[in-house]
Every structure is written in structure tokens, then in C-alpha cells.
Amino acid sequence: MAERVRSGTVRLWAAARRHPFFAVILAIAALLRAVAMVGYTPAMFFNDSFDYLHVAMQPYPHPLRPDGYSFLLIALKPFHSFALVTGIQHLMGLAMGVMIYALLRRKFGVWKWVSAVATAPVLLDGYQIQLEHLILSDTMFTFLVMCAVTLLLWHDRPSWRIAASVGLIIGLSWLTRSVGAPVLLGVLTYMLIRRVGWRMLAVTTVACALPVVSYMGWYKADSGKFAITESNGIFLFARVYKFADCHRMDDLPVSEMILCTEPGNRLPNSQDGIWNVKSPLNRYTGNRFGPYQNSLANDFSKRAILAQPVDYARVVGHDFLRVFQWKRTTFPDPATYGQYEFGKTTKELPDWHMDADSIASAEANAYERGRARTKIIEPFGTAIRVYQDHVYLRGTMVGLILLVGLGGMVPMWRRFGGRALLPWTLATGLLLAPAATAEFDYRYVLPAVPLASLAAGIAFSPEVRERYAALARRLRPATGAEAAPPTGPVEEKVPEVAAK
Structure with a gap:
């Protein structure tokens, strides 16, 4: 020993x-x-x-x-x-x-x-x-996603064992945080672009489905519905809560009119649409996260997005850009923000x-x-x-890291950005998903950082550097050829005769 x-x-x-x-x-x-x-x-x-x-x-x-x-x-x-x-x-x-x-x-x-x-x-x-x-759950989720990405990038042509392992890990990440679902979509898209073959795609999908479907079966046995959660519609309601105008929705059912709130009566944050005791969801009887409330909130939210797509794009863009602010502000409230810090008491x-x-x-x-x-x-x-x-990593630094990664993908455009495509798109997607489906939160930024850092590092690989060098070599002669010819008289050079 x-x-x-x-x-x-x-x-x-x-x-x-x-x-x-x-x-x-x-x-x-x-x-x-x-x-x-x-x-x-x-x-x-x-x-x-x-x-x-x-x-x-x-x-x-x-x-x-x-x-x-x-x-x-x-x-x-x-x-x-x-x-x-x-x-x-x-x-x-x-x-x-x-x-x-x-x-x-x-x-x-x-x-x-x-x-x-x-x-x-x-x-x-x-x-x-x-x-x-x-x-x-955030650290475990980020770790699982990084494991899947590492396995996939380490093997250019994954075997069925690697493909199955990647799928199983993504399935576990999906059961850790619901945002694991778009991670699967990003991984399958990357494998399709890399032409790993339909068999490997099928193996990854089936391996991912095994834990997810098993969990959904357990959920059905417990609650009677084949699902993972009963909250997707409620979180989406938080996203539309700040702008939803019932006067602009056609054929709004009476059962959903309870969710209508006039602008002057709205609470300050989107998350108040879920957690505040004055949330419209509390106007229904029974469990706030029950299947009935979730179904109504989901339908209402989709109606609001379709009726007000510009308003929806505006709030999503606002929260997405908030990620890249230099100064870290107290959000959504001091009590919640304080739980993200090592406090004095x-x-x-x-x-x-x-x-x-x-x-x-x-x-x-x-x-x-x-x-x-x-x-x-x-x-x-x-x-x-x-x-x-x-x-700590300021929001502007996160943006710079993403820009460096994107810069490394530019010369690889014929290959859809090369292998940096996978971590870069997953990082961007993990930043965009909360803004599109719920609301900005500082803790939702951190799971994207390892992926963004990996993509930024790949931008300095020999392959990318050589592509940039080749591009510079092609531009240099073109610049010389386009230079204007001299306008003054050209002095003729007389050859010298060697003395005998």
C-alpha cells in the first residue's frame, strides 16, 4: 500500500x-x-x-x-x-x-x-x-454535461459504447435539470454534422431515453401522467407574466381569464408570477403545481407569445443581454441574491x-x-x-469568452465551426434557455462557463491558427496587386559595363 x-x-x-x-x-x-x-x-x-x-x-x-x-x-x-x-x-x-x-x-x-x-x-x-x-443540482448538471462533451470530443468517430455512454449521461443530466432536453438536441445535431452515422445517433438517443422514460413511468405510476414534471407551463407563465395583454388574445377561455393582470397591478419581477403569494396562479384552488394549473398556464403562455411575439422577443433579449453586464446587481431581491454569496451571518x-x-x-x-x-x-x-x-467572472468577461470561441469557429465555417461548435452552441443555449422559458438568474449563467471556456481554448488550436495564417497569406498578395501604379516618370536603369 x-x-x-x-x-x-x-x-x-x-x-x-x-x-x-x-x-x-x-x-x-x-x-x-x-x-x-x-x-x-x-x-x-x-x-x-x-x-x-x-x-x-x-x-x-x-x-x-x-x-x-x-x-x-x-x-x-x-x-x-x-x-x-x-x-x-x-x-x-x-x-x-x-x-x-x-x-x-x-x-x-x-x-x-x-x-x-x-x-x-x-x-x-x-x-x-x-x-x-x-x-x-447545478454543479452535478454541469459536471454531467461536461462529461458527455468530453467523451464526444475525445473520440472523433465514437464507438457504440461511447455513443451509449454519451446518451446515458445526457439522460441523467435531463433528470437533474430539465434544460438537459435541449442539450440532447444540441449533441444529436453535432453528431449529425460530424456524420457519425445514423446507428450512433440511434444508440445515443435510445441510451438517453432509458433513464428518462423509466422516470416518466415512475411519475405516471405516482400521479397518473406520463411526464417528468408538472411545471413547464408554470415557468413559461413567469416569462409572459410581465407583458401578457389579455385584450390582444383571441378566444381566450374563461378558465384562463383568471390569469389576466392589468399592467398597473403587476408585481415587479417575472418570478413573482410563480412564487409571490399574490401570483395569479394562487387564484385557483388546489396545488399551485398541479396538472390543471400547469395546463392552463401553458396554454395561456403560448397564446400570449403568439399574440405578442415582439414583446416576447424583447423580454427574452433583455434577460439574455443581462448576462453580459459588467456590474453584478442585487437580483431578483436581496434575500435570493444573498443565498448566492458567502454571507457574514x-x-x-x-x-x-x-x-x-x-x-x-x-x-x-x-x-x-x-x-x-x-x-x-x-x-x-x-x-x-x-x-x-x-x-469572480463578470458578465462582460463571459461575453468576451463567447466571442473568442466564435472567432475560432469563423475560419472553420465550411465545417460549421469545427469541433468548437458543440461546446459553443451548448454554452449559448444554456444562457438563452432561462431567458426564453422563465427569467434571468445569476446561478443559471455558471453552467455555461466551462463549455464557453472550452470553445474559447479551441480557438487557439494549431488547426485554427493555420486557417487564420492561410487567410492572411491570401489577403496579402491581393492587397499588393490592388495598389495603384506610380504616376511619376519611370527612370530607366542603364546597365553598367564591367571595366576591363
């Missing part, structure tokens, strides 16, 4: 010496995550955390969000440790940086220092570290009734088998808090 440890240490040290810049970044990233774990123990909680935890304590298909992340909590439940959960999530964050570096160096031949810099937005961002420390866990017999704080304490409330340990808490305040 000691010999194995010694051998592993030697190999690790040798790898660090071969890749010193990345080794330093990775070591700093690991140290920062260790400081976060010690400074805020055992974990940090968001409002959604207690829904995931409730499913882990009493498994059932949740009507609002799929249970993929709850399955992870169930698997780790015997250890009774939220610190173990966040520790695994921090390892996922580090692993995403390793994936980016390995792909850029080994597969695309990018310079070492550029490959290392491409990992920094994932490994060193203060808000990314905090997101990994929350009991939330912590609150007691909520006493919400998750059902008739369960309370959120009690379930958290039962999972931990002890006191689960976040405790700040100094000076580590102050250290990671100050770090997050000053070191």
Missing part, C-alpha cells in the same frame, strides 16, 4: 512538473475549496435545497423539478454528511477544469499556458466555488411544512443526524468571503 502511494505521488509530481502553470491553478483552486468547506460547515442551503432533500428523505417524483439530484443525496444518505455532498461537488468542479485542460492539450494541441488560462473561469471563480458549496433553517408530517429543518437535521445549520468558522469564512467579493 505504501509503495502504491509513493508511486502515485511520484507520477503526480512528474505531471505537475510537465504542466506547471495548470498545476499551480489547480492547487489554488483546491485550496480555495478546502477553505470554503472549513469556513462554512457542513454546507450552504438555497430555497430549492429543501425540495431536493425532502425527496431524498421520502422518495417520490417531484412535480416541480426532476429528482436526479435527489438520487445523489439518496446515494450519500447512509453517510449522514452534507460536508461529503459538497466535497463531492467541489471535486466535480475541479474535474471540470481537468477535462478542459486535458482536451485542449491532448486533443487539440493548444499551448500549455492558454489551456491553463482556459480553466481559470471554472476553477477560480468565487461564485462557482459558492455554487458548489450549495445543496443544489447564517440563518436558522426554515420551518416550512414540506407535507403534512415533514418540516424542512427537521429533515435537514435528520439527514445530517445532527445540527445541519451552516456554521461559519473564522478566519476561513472571512477569507473565502473576501475572495468571492473580489475574484
